[in-house]
Amino acid sequence: MPYFDAASAVPLHPVARQALLAAVDEGWADPARLYREGRRARMLLDAAREAAAEAVGCRPDELAFTPSGTHAVHSGVAGALAGRRRVGRHLVVSAVEHSSVLHAAGAHEAGGGAVSEVPVDRAGRVAPGAYAGVLREDTALACLQSANHEVGTEQPVAEVAGECREAGVPLLVDAAQSLAWGPVPGDWSLLAASAHKWGGPAGVGLLVVRKGVRFAPQGPADERESGRAAGFENIPAIVAAAASLRAVRAEAAAEAGRLRELVDRIRARVASSVPDVEVVGDPVRRLPHLVTFSCLYVDGEALLHDLDRAGFSVSSGSSCTSSTLVPSHVLKAMGVLSEGNVRVSLPPGTAEEDVERFLEVLPGAVAGIRERFGAPPAAPAASGEEESLVVDALGRRCPVPVIELAKVFGDVPVGGTVTVLSDDEAARLDIPAWCEMRGQEYVGERPADQGAAYVVRRTS
Amino acid sequence: MPYFDAASAVPLHPVARQALLAAVDEGWADPARLYREGRRARMLLDAAREAAAEAVGCRPDELAFTPSGTHAVHSGVAGALAGRRRVGRHLVVSAVEHSSVLHAAGAHEAGGGAVSEVPVDRAGRVAPGAYAGVLREDTALACLQSANHEVGTEQPVAEVAGECREAGVPLLVDAAQSLAWGPVPGDWSLLAASAHKWGGPAGVGLLVVRKGVRFAPQGPADERESGRAAGFENIPAIVAAAASLRAVRAEAAAEAGRLRELVDRIRARVASSVPDVEVVGDPVRRLPHLVTFSCLYVDGEALLHDLDRAGFSVSSGSSCTSSTLVPSHVLKAMGVLSEGNVRVSLPPGTAEEDVERFLEVLPGAVAGIRERFGAPPAAPAASGEEESLVVDALGRRCPVPVIELAKVFGDVPVGGTVTVLSDDEAARLDIPAWCEMRGQEYVGERPADQGAAYVVRRTS
Numbered sequence: 076m077p078y079f080d081a082a083s084a085v086p087l088h089p090v091a092r093q094a095l096l097a098a099v100d101e102g103w104a105d106p107a108r109l110y111r112e113g114r115r116a117r118m119l120l121d122a123a124r125e126a127a128a129e130a131v132g133c134r135p136d137e138l139a140f141t142p143s144g145t146h147a148v149h150s151g152v153a154g155a156l157a158g159r160r161r162v163g164r165h166l167v168v169s170a171v172e173h174s175s176v177l178h179a180a181g182a183h184e185a186g187g188g189a190v191s192e193v194p195v196d197r198a199g200r201v202a203p204g205a206y207a208g209v210l211r212e213d214t215a216l217a218c219l220q221s222a223n224h225e226v227g228t229e230q231p232v233a234e235v236a237g238e239c240r241e242a243g244v245p246l247l248v249d250a251a252q253s254l255a256w257g258p259v260p261g262d263w264s265l266l267a268a269s270a271h272k273w274g275g276p277a278g279v280g281l282l283v284v285r286k287g288v289r290f291a292p293q294g295p296a297d298e299r300e301s302g303r304a305a306g307f308e309n310i311p312a313i314v315a316a317a318a319s320l321r322a323v324r325a326e327a328a329a330e331a332g333r334l335r336e337l338v339d340r341i342r343a344r345v346a347s348s349v350p351d352v353e354v355v356g357d358p359v360r361r362l363p364h365l366v367t368f369s370c371l372y373v374d375g376e377a378l379l380h381d382l383d384r385a386g387f388s389v390s391s392g393s394s395c396t397s398s399t400l401v402p403s404h405v406l407k408a409m410g411v412l413s414e415g416n417v418r419v420s421l422p423p424g425t426a427e428e429d430v431e432r433f434l435e436v437l438p439g440a441v442a443g444i445r446e447r448f449g450a451p452p453a454a455p456a457a458s459g460e461e462e463s464l465v466v467d468a469l470g471r472r473c474p475v476p477v478i479e480l481a482k483v484f485g486d487v488p489v490g491g492t493v494t495v496l497s498d499d500e501a502a503r504l505d506i507p508a509w510c511e512m513r514g515q516e517y518v519g520e521r522p523a524d525q526g527a528a529y530v531v532r533r534t535s
Numbered sequence: 536m537p538y539f540d541a542a543s544a545v546p547l548h549p550v551a552r553q554a555l556l557a558a559v560d561e562g563w564a565d566p567a568r569l570y571r572e573g574r575r576a577r578m579l580l581d582a583a584r585e586a587a588a589e590a591v592g593c594r595p596d597e598l599a600f601t602p603s604g605t606h607a608v609h610s611g612v613a614g615a616l617a618g619r620r621r622v623g624r625h626l627v628v629s630a631v632e633h634s635s636v637l638h639a640a641g642a643h644e645a646g647g648g649a650v651s652e653v654p655v656d657r658a659g660r661v662a663p664g665a666y667a668g669v670l671r672e673d674t675a676l677a678c679l680q681s682a683n684h685e686v687g688t689e690q691p692v693a694e695v696a697g698e699c700r701e702a703g704v705p706l707l708v709d710a711a712q713s714l715a716w717g718p719v720p721g722d723w724s725l726l727a728a729s730a731h732k733w734g735g736p737a738g739v740g741l742l743v744v745r746k747g748v749r750f751a752p753q754g755p756a757d758e759r760e761s762g763r764a765a766g767f768e769n770i771p772a773i774v775a776a777a778a779s780l781r782a783v784r785a786e787a788a789a790e791a792g793r794l795r796e797l798v799d800r801i802r803a804r805v806a807s808s809v810p811d812v813e814v815v816g817d818p819v820r821r822l823p824h825l826v827t828f829s830c831l832y833v834d835g836e837a838l839l840h841d842l843d844r845a846g847f848s849v850s851s852g853s854s855c856t857s858s859t860l861v862p863s864h865v866l867k868a869m870g871v872l873s874e875g876n877v878r879v880s881l882p883p884g885t886a887e888e889d890v891e892r893f894l895e896v897l898p899g900a901v902a903g904i905r906e907r908f909g910a911p912p913a914a915p916a917a918s919g920e921e922e923s924l925v926v927d928a929l930g931r932r933c934p935v936p937v938i939e940l941a942k943v944f945g946d947v948p949v950g951g952t953v954t955v956l957s958d959d960e961a962a963r964l965d966i967p968a969w970c971e972m973r974g975q976e977y978v979g980e981r982p983a984d985q986g987a988a989y990v991v992r993r994t995s
Contacts, residue, residue: 076571078564078570078572080564080565080568080570080572083564083565083568084563084564084565084767085563086560086563087559087560087563092559095559096556099547099552099555099736100546100547103544103545103546103547103731103736103737104538104540104543104544104848105540105543105544108540108543108848108850109836109839109840109843110538110540110839110843110847110848110849110850111536111843111848112538112540112848113848142602142603142606142738142766142769143602143765143766143767143769144766144767145757145765145766145767146602146765146766149754149755149765153754175755175757175765178755178756178757179755181755181756182754182755182756269767271563271767276559276563276769276771276772277563277767277768277769277770277771277772278602278738278769278772280766294609294642294754295609295635295638295639295641295642296638296641296642297605297635297638305603305605305606305609305635306602306603306604306605306606306740307544307603307604307605307729307731307737308737309602309603309736309737309738309772310737311736311737312736312737312738312769312772376569379569379570380569383569383570383571387570388564388568388570388571388572388573389570390568390570
C-alpha cells in the first residue's frame with residue numbers, strides 16, 4: 076500500500092529505530108544530574124548535538140533541540156524579534172511560508188508588530204532582490220523557507236541571505252522540507268527543522284542560532300537547552316533524530332537522483348494523461364521527491380478519498396472542502412488552480428512500480444469524480460445566443476461554481492459574458508485560474524448581496 | 536547499582552517500552568490526514584487520550600498532550616491567566632512550587648502581573664485556609680502542587696480547591712509528583728503532569744482544562760490538541776505514556792505500601808545513625824517513595840559525589856554549591872537546614888537490600904566529608920571566656936560559615952555572642968537552622984561592608 080506523503084511525515088528510519096531503542100535504555104535520566112545515569116544521558120545528548128550540528132553545518136553550541144519543528148519556528152521567530160526589539164518591530168516573510176511561520180507572524184502582528192509579505196511568481200518562488208526591496212530601517216527579522224512544502228519549489232536562500240546580511244537583518248530559514256537532502260547554503264542567521272520529516276521520531280525539532288545573532292528567548296525562564304527550549308530533554312528521541320539525519324544524508328545523493336526521475340515521470344504523465352490538469356511548482360529547481368497538481372472540476376477531498384481506497388496515501392495542500400473552506404495560501408499566492416489539488420511526496424525507497432500503478436489509477440479516479448459532479452467535457456461546445464448569462468452558485472462549494480460556469484459558457488457568443496454569483500472563497504481563486512487555462516478573459520469581481528459576482532468574457 | 540532519584544525521572548516501564556515500539560510502527564503518520572496511516576495514528580491518539588483521561592479522572596476532551604510537564608505548566612498558567620484577563624492579573628502560588636510554576640509566575644510578573652506567594656509550615660505544607668486569605672477580587676488563577684518534589688509533603692489540594700471554588704477562582708494543580716500514585720482529589724480546575732515521572736517516555740506532558748474554565752491559549756495559533764499544544768503530535772510517546780500510566784496505577788496500591796515502609800525505615804535510621812541530621816518533610820502525609828534530609832557541616836555536592844562512587848544515585852533539592860549558589864527555595868520556605876541536603880526517591884521495584892546497603896554506607900560517607908571539611912564534633916565542648924567573638928567567613932562557601940561558627944562557639948560563655956561575617960547566601964538560612972538544631976538563640980542579621988553579619992547568642 077504505497078504511502079506518498081513524505082512531506083507530512085515518514086516512518087522511522089531503521090537506524091533511528093535502533094538508536095531509539097538503545098537510548099531508551101541508556102538515556103532516560105536527567106542529563107543535569109551528576110550521578111552516572113545522568114552523566115550517561117548527558118554524553119548521549121552531547122554526541123547527538125555534535126552529529127546534528129555537523130549535518131546542519133553549524134557549531135554544536137549554536138544548536139538547540141526543541142519539542143517539534145513548530146516549536147523551533149515559534150521560539151526562533153519570537154526570540155529573534157525580541158532580541159532586536161530596539162531596532163524595530165518589522166518582520167518580513169514570504170507569502171508561501173509554512174503555517175507555523177505565518178502563525179508566528181500573525182501573533183507578532185496581533186501584538187502590535189508589522190509584517191510584510193514578499194510575493195512569489197507562478198512557480199512559487201520569491202524573486203532574488205525581492206527581500207532587499209522590503210527590508211526597512213526597523214526590520215528586525217526576515218524569514219524564508221528553503222523549499223516549499225506544498226509545491227516543492229526551492230527558494231533562492233543564499234541570495235536572499237546575502238541581501239539580508241547587507242542590510243544587517245538576520246534571516247531565519249525554515250529548512251523543514253530540505254534538511255534531509257543537504258545543508259542549507261548561504262549566510263543565514265537562524266534555522267529551524269523537524270526530525271519526523273527526515274525519518275527521525277516525532278517530538279524533535281532543531282533551532283540553530285548563529286553566534287553573534289541577537290536572541291532573547293521568550294516565555295518563562297528555563298535552564299534547559301541554553302534557555303531556548305523549556306522542559307526535560309527528550310534524549311532517546313534526540314539520539315534517534317540525529318542518527319536518522321546522518322543515515323539519510325549518507326543515502327541522499329543517490330536517492331535524490333532516483334526520486335527526481337520518478338517525479339519527472341509523474342509530472343509528464345499527469346499532464347498528458349489527465350485532461351484539464353495544472354502541474355504546479357518549478358519543474359527543475361525543486362525538491363527531488365515532491366510534485367503537486369490541480370484538477371479542474373474536481374473536489375480534492377473526494378479525489379484523495381478515492382485514491383486512498385485504491386491504496387494510495389496522498390495529500391492535498393489545498394483543502395477547499397475541509398472545515399475551513401479556505402484554499403491553500405500557497406496556491407493562492409502563486410495564482411494557480413487550487414481545486415482538485417493533489418500533492419505527491421515520495422519517501423526514500425519508493426518503488427518504481429508503485430509510481431507506475433499510481434499513474435495508471437489516477438486518470439480514471441479523476442474522470443470518475445468529474446462524472447459524479449456532472450462536470451462538462453474538456454472542450455466546451457459552442458451553441459449559445461445570449462449576450463450575457465448569470466449563474467447562481469450561492470451556497471455551493473468548490474468545485475461546483477467553476478463547473479456551473481463551464482456548463483453555460485458555450486451558451487454565450489464570443490464577446491459575451493458569464494457572471495457567476497458565489498459565496499465560496501475558493502471561487503475567487505479558481506474562476507480566474509479557469510480563465511487562464513481556457514484562454515478566456517477574466518473581467519473581474521464586484522460585491523454582491525451575498526458573496527461576490529465574478530465576470531468572465533468569452534474570447535474564443 | 537541502585538538508582539534512588541525517581542522524582543527526577545524513572546526508566547521506561549516495560550509496558551511503555553512495548554507500547555512505544557508498537558506505536559513507532561503504527562502511529563508515525565499525521566493524525567490530521569484522512570488516508571489509512573493517518574486514520575490509524577488518529578485512533579491510537581484517541582485511545583491514549585481516553586486511557587489518560589480515565590487515570591486523571593476527567594473527560595477526554597478536557598485533556599491535551601503537551602511536549603513536557605514544563606510545557607503543560609507554562610501553557611496552563613498563561614492560558615488560564617489570559618482567559619480571565621478581565622477579572623484581573625493577580626496570581627497566587629505556594630512558596631514551594633516547582634520551578635516551572637515559579638518561572639511562569641516570574642514571567643507573569645515581568646509582564647506587569649501581580650503574584651502572591653502562600654507560605655508553608657516547617658513540614659512544607661500550606662495551611663488550609665491560607666489560600667482563602669490571599670484570594671482577591673482581581674485574582675485570575677491560583678496554583679498548588681499535589682505534593683512537593685523535594686520533600687514529598689502532600690498539600691491539602693481538596694481543601695484549597697474548595698476555597699478557590701468558593702471565591703470563583705480556578706485552581707491549577709501541578710500533579711507531576713503524585714499522578715503515578717492516584718488521581719488528584721477535589722474540585723480543581725486545571726491540572727498539569729509529566730510522563731517521565733511515571734515511567735512513560737520523555738516528551739509527553741498532560742494539560743487538563745475542565746469544561747467551563749475560561750482558557751485562552753497563548754502564543755502563535757496552531758490547530759493541534761485543541762489549540763493548547765502546538766506542533767506535530769508525538770503519538771508513539773503519547774501511546775507509551777498512557778500505557779505506562781495505566782500499568783503503574785495497577786501496581787500503585789501495593790507498591791506504595793511497600794515503599795512507604797522502606798521510606799519510614801530510612802527516616803528512622805538516618806535520624807538515629809547520622810549525627811546532626813535533620814530529616815525534613817511531613818513524616819505521614821507524604822508521597823510514599825520520597826524522603827529528604829540535611830546534614831550539618833556537609834557540602835551536599837561532595838556527599839552526592841561520594842554516594843555516587845559508592846554506587847548510589849541520589850539527588851539534592853538544594854544546590855548550595857552549584858553554579859547558582861542559591862539554596863533550595865523549598866527548604867528556605869520551610870525554614871529548615873539546607874546544607875548537606877540529600878533527596879532519596881525510590882523507583883517502583885526498589886529492593887529492600889539496596890536500601891539497607893544505602894543505610895550502611897551513609898553514616899561513613901557523611902563522617903568522611905565532615906572530616907575533610909574539618910567540622911567540629913557533634914556536641915560542642917565548653918571552654919570559652921570571651922564575651923563575644925567575630926568569625927570572618929567572607930569568600931567562603933557553604934558549609935564553611937556554619938563550621939567556623941561551630942568551631943568557636945564553645946569559646947564564648949553562656950550569654951555571650953558569636954558574629955559570623957559571610958557573603959554566602961546559604962548562611963542566611965543555615966545559621967538560624969543551626970541555632971534551632973543546637974537550641975541556641977539566633978539574634979539576627981545586620982548588613983556589613985561585604986555580605987552580612989549574623990549574630991548568635993549562646994544559651995546553654
